[in-house]
Amino acid sequence: MSVPSRAADAGLSVTELSVAAGGTTLLRGVSLHLAAGDVVALSGPSGLGKSRLLRALCGLDTHEAGDVRLDGRPPASWGWPAWRRVVSLVQQRAVMLPGSVADNLRLAFQWQSACGASFDVGTARQLLSDLGLPASLWGDEARRLSLGQAQRVALARALLTSPRVLLLDEPTASLDPASARRVEGAVRRACAAGAAALVVSHDPDQGGRLGAETLDLSPFRAEGHDAA
Amino acid sequence: MPREVVGALPLDAVDLAVAASLVAVAGGVSLAMGLGLGRKLALGALRTVVQLVLLGYALDLLFGLDHPVGVLAWLALMVTAAGRAAMTRPSRTFRGAFLRGWVALALSALVTTFVVTGAIVGVEPWYDPRYLIPLCGMVLGNSLTGISLTVDALLETLDVRRDEVECRLCLGATRWEAAREPLRAALQRGMTPILNAMAVVGLVSIPGMMTGQILAGAPPMDAVRYQIMVMFMLAGATAVGSVLVGWLVFRRLVNDAHQLQAQDIVVRD
Numbered sequence: 055m056s057v058p059s060r061a062a063d064a065g066l067s068v069t070e071l072s073v074a075a076g077g078t079t080l081l082r083g084v085s086l087h088l089a090a091g092d093v094v095a096l097s098g099p100s101g102l103g104k105s106r107l108l109r110a111l112c113g114l115d116t117h118e119a120g121d122v123r124l125d126g127r128p129p130a131s132w133g134w135p136a137w138r139r140v141v142s143l144v145q146q147r148a149v150m151l152p153g154s155v156a157d158n159l160r161l162a163f164q165w166q167s168a169c170g171a172s173f174d175v176g177t178a179r180q181l182l183s184d185l186g187l188p189a190s191l192w193g194d195e196a197r198r199l200s201l202g203q204a205q206r207v208a209l210a211r212a213l214l215t216s217p218r219v220l221l222l223d224e225p226t227a228s229l230d231p232a233s234a235r236r237v238e239g240a241v242r243r244a245c246a247a248g249a250a251a252l253v254v255s256h257d258p259d260q261g262g263r264l265g266a267e268t269l270d271l272s273p274f275r276a277e278g279h280d281a282a
Numbered sequence: 283m284p285r286e287v288v289g290a291l292p293l294d295a296v297d298l299a300v301a302a303s304l305v306a307v308a309g310g311v312s313l314a315m316g317l318g319l320g321r322k323l324a325l326g327a328l329r330t331v332v333q334l335v336l337l338g339y340a341l342d343l344l345f346g347l348d349h350p351v352g353v354l355a356w357l358a359l360m361v362t363a364a365g366r367a368a369m370t371r372p373s374r375t376f377r378g379a380f381l382r383g384w385v386a387l388a389l390s391a392l393v394t395t396f397v398v399t400g401a402i403v404g405v406e407p408w409y410d411p412r413y414l415i416p417l418c419g420m421v422l423g424n425s426l427t428g429i430s431l432t433v434d435a436l437l438e439t440l441d442v443r444r445d446e447v448e449c450r451l452c453l454g455a456t457r458w459e460a461a462r463e464p465l466r467a468a469l470q471r472g473m474t475p476i477l478n479a480m481a482v483v484g485l486v487s488i489p490g491m492m493t494g495q496i497l498a499g500a501p502p503m504d505a506v507r508y509q510i511m512v513m514f515m516l517a518g519a520t521a522v523g524s525v526l527v528g529w530l531v532f533r534r535l536v537n538d539a540h541q542l543q544a545q546d547i548v549v550r551d
Contacts, residue, residue, distance in 0.1 A: 113539060114451065114542075115541065134456075135454045135459075136454065138454050142452065144452075145445075145448075145449075149449040151450070161450070161453055165453075165454055165455045165459050167454035167455070168454065212452075215454065
C-alpha cells in the first residue's frame with residue numbers, strides 16, 4: 055500500500071475520496087493504493103464511515119468527490135456489474151438469498167457479468183471445507199443458517215467469483231476464534247493468489263494475523279462529523 | 283322479430299330516498315355494534331350523491347357541447363384524479379411518484395380506450411363522449427388499482443428487502459437481474475384483481491356495464507359481447523399500466539450506476 059495514490063498503476067487506486075451518508079460528509083480526502091497481494095486493515099472509531107467507504111468503493115453508494123480506479127480505469131469504464139464483480143464487497147450482515155447454500159454459491163454465475171465463467175462444484179465444496187463448514191450444509195436452506203455460517207458462506211460466494219479486490223466489513227464478527235482463523239486463512243490464500251483485501255475489523259489483532267498494513271481513517275474525518 | 287329496446291325505468295327522488303334507507307340500515311348496524319362507521323358511511327353517501335350529480339351535469343354539458351376539446355379536457359381531468367388516487371394509496375412514496383403514476387395511467391388508459399372506440403367499436407365521431415367517457419372511466423378505475431398495487435408492492439420490497447437487492451448487485455448482477463424478482467412479484471400483485479375478476483365474471487357477478495345495458499333493454503347477447511370486450515380492455519390496460527409504472531418507478535429508484543436509491547423511499551404516516 056502507498057499513500058497517496060499512483061493513479062495509473064495496476065491495482066485499486068483511491069484518490070481524495072469523500073464519502074457521505076444522508077447528506078452528511080463522513081470522510082474527506084481518503085487516498086490509498088492496493089496492489090495485488092496487499093492487505094490493508096482500516097481502523098477508526100465506530101460511526102466514522104468505514105463501512106460507507108467500502109460501499110462507495112464497490113459502487114453501491116455514490117461518493118461525494120474523488121476518484122476510484124482499478125488498473126487506471128474508472129468503474130463506468132468496466133461497467134458497474136463487472137466492477138462489483140472484481141471489487142467485491144462482503145457486508146457485515148451476511149445476506150442469504152432464497153434457495154440452498156449451493157444456489158447462493160452458484161448465484162453470481164447466472165448473470166451477464168459472469169461472461170460465461172462456469173461454476174465449479176469442486177472448488178465451491180473445497181472452499182466451504184476450508185472455511186470450516188460441513189459438507190452436509192450444501193443442500194440446506196441458506197436462510198436457516200446461523201449468523202456465523204451465513205457469514206462464511208457469504209465470503210465463499212464472493213471468493214468464487216475470483217475478485218481482484220476484496221472489501222471485507224467485519225468478516226469475523228459472528229465467528230468463534232477457530233472459525234475466524236479459517237476465514238483469515240482463506241483471505242490470506244486469496245491474496246497470495248493475487249487478490250488484494252481491504253478489511254474493516256474491530257479485532258485489533260486481526261490486521262497482524264492477516265499480515266496487513268493498518269490505515270487509520272481518523273485523520274480523514276470530515277469537519278462537523280462526530281463518530282460515535 | 284327484434285326485441286324493442288326500452289330505457290330503464292326512471293327513478294325519482296322518493297325512490298332514491300328509499301335507497302338511502304338501505305345505507306341508514308348499515309348506519310344503524312354500525313351504531314348498535316359500536317363499529318364507529320356511521321360518520322364514514324354518511325360522508326361516503328354524501329360524496330356519492332354530490333359526485334354523481336356533478337358528473338350528471340358535466341356529462342349533460344359535454345353531450346350538448348359535442349366538441350373534442352371539451353371531451354379531451356374531461357378525460358385529462360379524469361386521468362389526473364385517477365393518478366392522484368393511484369399514487370396516494372401505496373403505503374410508501376418517493377419524490378416524483380405522482381408524475382410516474384400519471385404517465386402510466388394516461389398512456390395505458392387513453393391508448394386502450396382509443397383502440398377500443400376507434401378500431402373495435404368504430405365510434406363516429408371519434409370523440410363521441412357517450413362512448414369515450416364511460417369506457418375511459420372503466421379503464422381508469424381498473425388501471426389505477428393495478429398501478430397502485432404494483433407501486434405499493436415494488437416500494438415495499440425495495441425498502442424492506444433492500445439488502446437482498448444490494449447483495450445481488452454486489453455479486454455482479456445488473457439492476458434488472460437484481461430486481462427481477464421484486465418486479466415480477468409487484469406485477470403479479472398489480473394484476474391479481476383483474477385476473478380474479480376475469481375468473482368469476484358471469485359466475486358470481488354480472489358486471490355493472492352489462493347490468494346497465496340489460497336494464498336499458500339491450501338483448502343479453504349484445505350486452506355479453508360488450509362485456510367481453512370490456513374485460514379484455516380492462517385486462518390489457520391494467521397490464522400495460524402496471525408494467526409501465528413498474529418500469530418508471532424502477533428506473534427512478536435504481537439508477538444508471540445500478541445503485542438502489544432506497545433512501546429516497548418514504549413511508550407514509
